[in-house]
Amino acid sequence: MKRLVSKVWPHAVLMFASIVAIYPVLWVVKMALSSSQRLDSSPSPLPKELSFSNFVAVTHTMDSAGHWLFGRQLFNSVAVATATTVVGLLLACTAAYAFSRFRFPARDAGLGALLLTQLFPGVVMLIAMYRILSMLHLLNSLTGLTVVYASTSVPFSTWMLKGYFDTIPKEMEESAYVDGASRWMTFWYVVLPLTRPALVVTALFSFMTAWNEFILASTLATDERYYTLPVALQQQVGEFHTNWGQFAAGAIITSAPVMALFYALQKHLVGGLTAGGVKG
């Protein structure tokens, strides 16, 4: 009897937790698949009907010139999130490597400064960021958004990667130097491949942050052709009423790619996230 209990309770706990974890998501799916725009009060998370009208409405938007707006906004989201990830990661991994391996004046000050940025409350920075981008003529541009997202992702990514670099033994690099490789080549061909788990996780974080952000995106873009998907989604929440059905469909379309990516990469998550942390 006791053995049976000890076999069953972990499953009971995990099953309960899993239900709690997916219940709200099922609720959204139900709302998206209904043909109405209202919230539903019944606690059952199973869809009552199978209507794709909300999905059709959300994906078939057009701009004033008659071009396919949803397609354009999807492209914006993909382009900005990808570019942010690449640029942010390039900036962060060189910095992280230097912080991990080199001893140079004001190194600690630099590291401290990066940590400090995590304490800045974002709200007040919005106004100044707008001014700066306006001066650089980068409003209503994907480049502008990328520049902002990539820059703001640098501190966190740098710290994550630095933690991981710290755990990689130096011997391989030293033997590369002996073989006459330059610093850059050693970094690029020897060290970076070893950092893959952490790079993957950091890239995933950058991508997710850029993909999901909407406060900056809606402030910095004043032309709907430059909106990203979350901003377009926000349009469903109106002054007088909210199109819940379309909002739910939009929410699913917006979160599906990141969720897919998240799951594709989740096996790296455990290793990449903690390996750096273990060393502190």
Place this chain on the structure above:
Amino acid sequence: MNRRLWLPALLCLLALPAAAEQRTLKLWHSYNDAEAKALQDSIDLFEQQHPDIRVEALSTPYEGYASKLTTAIPNDNGPDLFIFAHERLGGWAKAGIVMPLDKKIDNSYWSEFFPETIAPLAFGSLRYGLPLAFKSTALFYNKALVAQPPATTDELLKVAASLTGNGHFGLAYQADNFYYHAAWYIGFGAEPLDHEGVAHFDSPAAIASFSFLQDLSSRGILPSEPTGSLITRLFNEGKAAMVINGPWFVGEIDKSVNYAVAPLPIVSATGRPASPLLTDEAVFISGRTKQVDDALLLAKFLAGRESALIRATEGRQVVANRLAWEDPRLANDALLQAFRAELPTATPTDNRPEMEDVWEPGLLALKKVLRGEATPAEAARAAQRRYSIIAKPTPPKANPVPFIVFAIALALGLVAFAARWIQSVVKQGEGKNAVLGWTWVGPGMLATIALIFVPFAAGIVLSLFSHKNGEYTFVGFANFLDLITAKGFSLFEPLSFYYALVVTVAWTVVNLALHVGIGLSLALVLNRPLLRLKGIYRVLLIVPWAVPNYITALLWKGMFHKQYGAINGLLEWFGFKGISWFGSFGTAFFANVCANAWLGFPFMMVVCLGALQSIPRDLYEAADVDGASSWDKFRHVTLPLLKPALVPAVLLGMVWTFNQFNVVYLVSGGEPDNATDILISEAYRWAFARQEQYGYAAAYAVLIFVLLLGWSFVSQRIAKAAEEGR
């Protein structure tokens, strides 16, 4: 020249001058659906008549539309024209965002519109904007239930009471929104703002209107927590006999409902008609446009008869153009006529910037009355108190000279320090190392400095200014003084910095405890050897992490709704009574915590899981040999080895939770009465509501930063001590 290129090149040459001559006008609006389509049809017609002008219309999400205009136009990134309600006119006229039209338009032209729609577009002695449509509330009634619309409030009470009971309500409207209540407020003889721009929520007339609301609510005539969608549903199901709502409601009524629209009743106590607020939607010309003539042409077209007809018939707008109403299509439209009939009794929303300070205290009074926790007089006093905090006058101008001197001294000091530092680096022969290190680190640091440090520094400078409606005044440390003294009001009520700080700390501690507690427990269970279905559980359990957190937040807000939320649905299913979650501090805080715990535990779970997996199995085996209990193993093997991974994750999680804006702002929205607002959401409210007091918000942010900085020093000490003690 290559033959094949010859023809296209010539065509290009011919086409060039034509393309160059076409001018582009940018027009912003926030219309959706039918209204947006009607506007676009009007624009298409305009483009046909003026082939040399192209109009780029942009629909902007309503949320944030106003602040977008106020940031974009002064920076020359705005539209040439925009459509907006008249309410913000005062502030915008002062800031030069809108252009006065008196000199540009003949005096006789204005007679094309109802005079009631022209008056709200005046500020000072000038007129800005051409009226397009007006919106006010009116009484919708279900003809099957109500034979004759009530003419007075006494009649309304009688009819409504007779139709109430058994899940049916005599009257439904968004009673907790001051916009709707204003009809009674004015009908009972109170003014939202007196002629000096001051509100008096505690005037006898105002209190009488709150008493009327209390009457409606305590008799059960009104549904509780009446949101827009609940009202729509009740009316469509025939469970609400009468509804007070605006023209936008028409599109949501099912075809099966036989209804009509009537003017709001006369307030029996005063003999005056209940006077709904009038929103005058107008097309404004940007104060910064370079194409004044074209913009004027388009504005006149949009306000003109032809476009008004399209907007009325297709977009179902109650248009301001008088000539359009002569058309039989409008003259015979009972619905539009019913809303038009409200025009003489409606009161235009005050367009002075001071009006912005009225909504929040008004809402506070209404909620207090509806929750039954205060008498009308008490609620009125609470609202007046809140009003005096928000509308506290700008602090006096301070002398900027000492600050400038200090800033210059600081800059010189920094330069001198940097020079000395470089010198010492070179002297010590570290120059080469410095160049190497900083070339690698440089690009990343540069980006961080340009887009994080500079904006934050700008925020610090901003905290020394007071900002209201585009006007900056240098006030020195007055904002900080106001914060520290809670503007001279009680330190222990919402809106006081100290109160919000206590809530924020409680919020952070509770959430972290839950994140670590749940995350660690699940990780321990998942990490049991020989557990089946491990992969599936793990996949399901990290779902909350993968969902974007603003979607999560909106979702939980819906789930906690009193009438149609899933949580109350579940409670009722188990035989409990539904709870009004956002009605008291405890339950609202609980709702916020639920949402945040849900979205945050997977991160901690994954961190713990990673760390657990790296603990060598033989340590446990050794402990088994020593006869250790499972608690001993957890206490002496697992926990110490988890710590190095857990401590940084907890510290990071702490900062994130401390500044977790999305959840608090979107789930409880600070309800009840801003009691659940944390520091960052309070700061946001000062910055983007309450007359956009950026300076005060910036001071908040600086203080939040200082607090976190102080805390991180302390926690570093603790972490170090723990490390050494190990």
